[in-house]
Amino acid sequence: MAIVAGVDIGNSTTEVCLARVNARGEKEYLSSSIVKTTGIKGTTANLPGIRTALDDALRHAGVDMNELVQIRFNEATPVIGDLAMETITETIITESTMIGHNPGTPGGIGLGVGKTVTFAELDRIQSGEKVIVVIPARIDFEDASQAINWAFDRGVDVVGAIACQDDAVLIANRLDKRIPIVDEVTFIEKVPIGMLAAVEVTEPGRTIQTLSNPYGIATVFNLTPEETKMVVPIARALIGNRSAVVVRTPQGDVKARTIPAGVLTIFGQRNREEVDVESGSSKIMQAVERVQPVVDVKGEPGTNAGGMIERVRQVMSDLTGQSLERMNIQDLLSVDTFIPQQVRGGLAGEFALENAVALAAMVKTSRLPMQQIADQLISQLGIPVVIAGVEANMAVLGALTTPGTDKPLAILDMGGGSTDAAIVTRDEKVHSIHLAGAGDMVTMLINSELGLNDLDLAEDIKKFPLAKVESLYHVRLEDGTVRFYEEHLPPQVFARVVILKESGMVPIPSEYSLEKIRHVRREAKKKVFVTNALRALARVAPTGNVRHIEFVVMVGGSALDFEVADMVADALAEYGIVCGRGNIRGTEGPRNAVATGLVLSYSGGGA
Structure with missing residues (x-):
């Protein structure tokens, strides 16, 4: 009897299958384990993760390391x-032409068009003039609102305000008339003075309509057709905002540069x-x-x-x-x-x-890196290590342990860095392909499109469903259903979009709606997983046509995703393909296919 370990080094996880093999080649599976891969797949930095995974599997099986006859690796191809x-395009605004950010609490409501004036000169403005007052950081909200009210009393038509501090609501609440106020303007001293400007603020839950429309800007500033073309980047950058300011400067130069x-x-x-x-x-x-x-x-x-x-x-x-x-x-x-990019200017x-x-x-590297890992593990453990086979071929062997499967069979192994596909015919011929792009790329897309700058948070958004906390006792799930709780939820999640993890709710520090975040998540998965699934299967199909494949088993970590398997199955359904998650050895689900295949490929001796 020989005890053999199959070790699958993946981009995200390292998996082990431990089995006892008798003289007739029959396998008795003892245990399995999974740990996070250390380092980039296919490098010697993988060794600590391999040791941990082996130790876990051996401990669960009650087997000592020195009882191992052989450790079998897959041929790992690094993917970055x-x-x-x-960006491919960027918006550049020079001569201070636009202030189009989205402060959390702009003040007032409406659209105001007038000449920009400093706070200090407000008391010198003549009656009947339409002005937008620029309020620097040193001015308190009480003083600002009082000065604007005095201007109203003198007949000055103050139609809007631009403030440096986050005082918009405090100022608006103290005014005799309602005007739009945009605050939190960091570089307030750079706002052009004496120029025609427009300030727009909408009600909560709505977005601006005039300044996000190039024809709206053209109407406000009486622009020519040629000038209207120039303001398209401004309008584009302001779409979806609740508030904005546009200042027309004679020397202003606005363009979208490639x-x-x-x-x-x-x-x-x-x-x-x-x-x-x-x-x-x-x-x-x-x-x-x-x-x-x-x-x-x-x-x-x-x-x-x-x-x-x-x-x-x-x-x-x-x-x-x-x-x-x-x-x-x-x-x-x-x-x-x-990608959210800072608007230049x-x-x-x-x-x-x-x-x-x-x-x-x-x-594609040579076999050398994997051999380096094997050599170092041999020197550490004194146990023979064999680089046993191509990853996709081993995954096919493991997938065939799924109940209800038989040859011919195609597999999709969707991991962290690569999407692998293989097909085995009735006469045991295997054709496989390795393609770049899988779970890690989806995480990267979510992180960049939502501007999170937090890969761990993006990974959670990818892996778990969302909800919107509507009260301290109930949430609305992303499918529209409502879930109630007997005990109140933590105050920090109130009115936030949250990730529903097993350990609890994780609030997302973003102003994006639940629908937007869900859309970004699903589109990223479709762009990567569905695209690569069709691409990979077309490469391994005997005729190059996906329609000539009948059965597909999905394996790998990404097959566990709560929506990826359904997306891929839906995409393949139009080709008449039966597709579903694997259940390796009837116990492991879609995990452990390659590690199990490595054990199954063992025929005794040094093979």
């Missing part, structure tokens, strides 16, 4: 995902394609498909895309100890996305959603 560029994102050169075995990243993800992916199989990708030197590609190569070269020239990119996934830290392209690159 990164944003190829900050950042040179760079050209990607994709090399295939027989030809190559060049594609400008600015043309978007669909063009990039069309180029990738035309040159299949991809043998390498280069980025234009001195551009964002070129920097990203070279950064990926450099990281893998440093981690594996191999030369930079040997780092080839074997697959690329491109996805259109948005704005006065209050304004942000606008700008177009961007996200890239996930799969770096």
Whole structure:
């Protein structure tokens, strides 16, 4: 009898399957374990995670380390995902033309159009003049409201206000007339004085209508058709805001500038394609498909895309100890996305959603890094370590332990960094493919589109459903149903969008609505998982046509996601494919497929 351990080193997790094998090759499964992968997949930094996973599996089985006859690894292909560029477009506003941020509590309501004046000169303004008063930080809200009321009494038509501090509501509540007030303008001293300006504030729950519309701005400032074209970036940056200020300056220069994102050169075995990243993800992916199989990708030197590609190569070269020239990119996934970018030239830290392209690159290294891991583990434990097989092939063997499955069978192994697919025919032939992009890329998209700057929070948004806390005793779930609680909820979650984790509610520190966050989450999953599922299955299908596949089993960590499996199954249903989550060995769910396959591939001796 021999005790064998199959170790699957994934991008996110390291999994172990422990089994006892008799002389006839029959397997008795003893235990399994799962831990977070340490370091980037396929590097010696994985060793601490491997040791922990092995120790856990051995402890659960009541087996000592020295009883192990062999440890079997998968061939791990490192995958690095990164944003190829900050943006493809950006809004640039010079000469202080726009203040379009969204303070939490603007004051008043309505649209006011008038000349900007300093607070100090308000008492010198003549009766009948329409003005917008600019209130610096040193002025108290009591003094500001009193001065504006005196101006009203003298017949001055104060139609709006711009304040540095967060005093808008306090000022508005003390005024004799209701005017729109935008506050929290950081660089108040840069607001142009003596210029025609418009201030717009709407009711809570609504968004501005005039200043977010280029024709609205044209009406306010009596612009020519050519000038109206120039204000399109302003209007675009203000869409969705509850408040905004636009100041017309004679020297104002507003434009949407395209950042040179760079050209990607994709090399295939027989030809190559060049594609400008600015043309978007669909063009990039069309180029990738035309040159299949991809043998390498280069980025234009001195551009964002070129920097990203070279950064990926450099990281893998440093981690594996191999030369930079040997780092080839074997697959690329491109996805259109948005990034909140600071508006250049704005006065209050304004942000606008700008177009961007996200890239996930799969770096193909030699067998050397995995051999380095094996050699170090042998020296530490004194136990034979074998690099047993290609990851997708092992996943097929593991997936076939799912009750109700049989050959021919295709699997989708959706992990953290890569989407792998394989198909096994009735005569035992296996064809597999590894594609860049999976769970980590979804997390990256959620993090960037919502402007979270918190990958852990983005990961939670990806993995768990949402709710809106509507009172201290009930929440409305994202499907519209209501859940009531006998005890009151924590005060810090009141009126917030929260993540429903097993450990409790986690409030999301964002002003986005539940519907917006859910939309971003689901679109990110569709862009990555559904796209890659169809792409991978088309590559392994005998004829290159997904319709010629009958059964698909989903395995890997992302198959556990509460909505990904349904999304993929829905996408494949139109092709007449039976698709569902695997249940490895009838006990593990979609987890442990590769580790189980590694054990199943053991035939005794050193194999």
